[in-house]
Amino acid sequence: MTQSPELSFASPATRERRQRVQSAETGMAVLKGLAHLGGRSSLTALSAHVSESPAKVHRYLASLMEEGLVLQDAVSQHYYLGTEAIQIGLAAMRQADPIRAAEPCLVRLRESLEVTCFVAVMGNKGPTIVRFEEPGLPVTVNVRAGSVMSMLWSATGRAFLGLLDESRVLALAEQELGEATPEMRALLDLKDPIGKLRREVRQAHCASVKDTYLRGISAVAAPVYDYAGRVCAVITALGATGGFDPAIDGPIATAVRREARAASESLGQKGHVPG
Numbered sequence: 034m035t036q037s038p039e040l041s042f043a044s045p046a047t048r049e050r051r052q053r054v055q056s057a058e059t060g061m062a063v064l065k066g067l068a069h070l071g072g073r074s075s076l077t078a079l080s081a082h083v084s085e086s087p088a089k090v091h092r093y094l095a096s097l098m099e100e101g102l103v104l105q106d107a108v109s110q111h112y113y114l115g116t117e118a119i120q121i122g123l124a125a126m127r128q129a130d131p132i133r134a135a136e137p138c139l140v141r142l143r144e145s146l147e148v149t150c151f152v153a154v155m156g157n158k159g160p161t162i163v164r165f166e167e168p169g170l171p172v173t174v175n176v177r178a179g180s181v182m183s184m185l186w187s188a189t190g191r192a193f194l195g196l197l198d199e200s201r202v203l204a205l206a207e208q209e210l211g212e213a214t215p216e217m218r219a220l221l222d223l224k225d226p227i228g229k230l231r232r233e234v235r236q237a238h239c240a241s242v243k244d245t246y247l248r249g250i251s252a253v254a255a256p257v258y259d260y261a262g263r264v265c266a267v268i269t270a271l272g273a274t275g276g277f278d279p280a281i282d283g284p285i286a287t288a289v290r291r292e293a294r295a296a297s298e299s300l301g302q303k304g305h306v307p308g
Contacts, residue, residue, distance in 0.1 A: 059085070063093045064102060064118070069303075073106075073113040131257050131266035132163050134299040138292035139166040142270055146285060148277065149174065150270040152257070152296075153182060153189050155197065159205050160189045160267065174247055174271065185209045185230070186217065186246040188239075188254035188279075189269045194227070195234025196256045197264040203227070220245055237281040239290055244274055251279040253286040255293035260301030268293045 066083040067074055076094070080087040094112055097103040101117035114122075135152035142150045147168040153160045160182040176182070184190035184206040194206050206227050210218070222229040234240045239255040246252070252271035259265040270289050271277070278285055 059089075060093050060096065063090055064097060067103065067112060067114060068118075073111055075109075075111050079112065131259070131296065131300060134296040135257060135266060135268055135292075136164060138268060138296050139164060142166070142268075142288060142292055143168050146270065146288060148270045148272045148285065150268065150289075151176075151178075152266050152268050154266050155193055155199075155202070156181065159184055160187070160193050162189075163266075174250060176247075183209060183246055185213070185221070185227075186242065187269075188242045188246075188252040188271075189267050191230055191234055191240035191242070192254040192256050192267040192269075193264065195231045195240060196238075239281055239286050241279040241281050241286060243279050249274050251277045253279050253281070253289050255286075255290045256297075257293050258297040258300070258302040262302060265300070266296070268296065 062083050063079065063085075066079055070078060070082055074082070076087050076091060079094075080090045083090065094103055094105075098105065098115070101115045103112050103118070104115040105112050131154065132152060139150050139152060142148060143166045147170070149165075149167050151162045151165040153162045155161075158181045162176060162178050162180045162182065165176075165178045182189040184194050184202070186209075190206075194202055210221075210226060218226070239253055241251075241253045243251040250271055251274045252269055254267050254269040256264040257266040257268060268289055270285055272285075280286060
């Protein structure tokens, strides 16, 4: 292999250190490539994926096998992630926290759009706000961290209702519907109120409300997915109806969906988040 001019003129110690770094980078590229291919691959496919020769990739696979990070199927000769790689993945999943993942997303939404925003998780009583961010000129609303949102009337609740397939979510929605006033029920589809809400949210991959939960307040919300593709949180932005565009294809909804995708990716959901 031809050395770069920069490496050729370096001291022996510097050259050795840089070669070790390059070797580590290549090894990590091979390991990450195997993960991106579903955790199992032939040598040919893996080499093509990382744009390296099969001979070079084979050398790195041999080293990774020595460390238990990669194993090889005796029949197919395919390589797959080993026990040590699984342990690393499990440790990372244990640290995956949707609240922590959403924090920088909330800050970006607050600063770029100057809107109030928060992240909520599904609690025993319903969608519960766990982190709340306000702009310099906040909108006065009676919700804060710890507040439980409506399943049917809030954008946050509708996002959970449409995209989280759990019996308790449907049960909470049906309970709310049964307790709703005729005026509130009139805001929903009369024939299939819950079903229509769920279909609309799934189609748009976000939820939007205008003056339904809090008078004079509009909001949009989008789901955050964990590594397994399950909705684990919802990011919501809200503002005074007069100056807040709740359209599902508008700039605010687009930004909320984008930040929800960013939070999902930080939790390990790569390439499978709709919207």
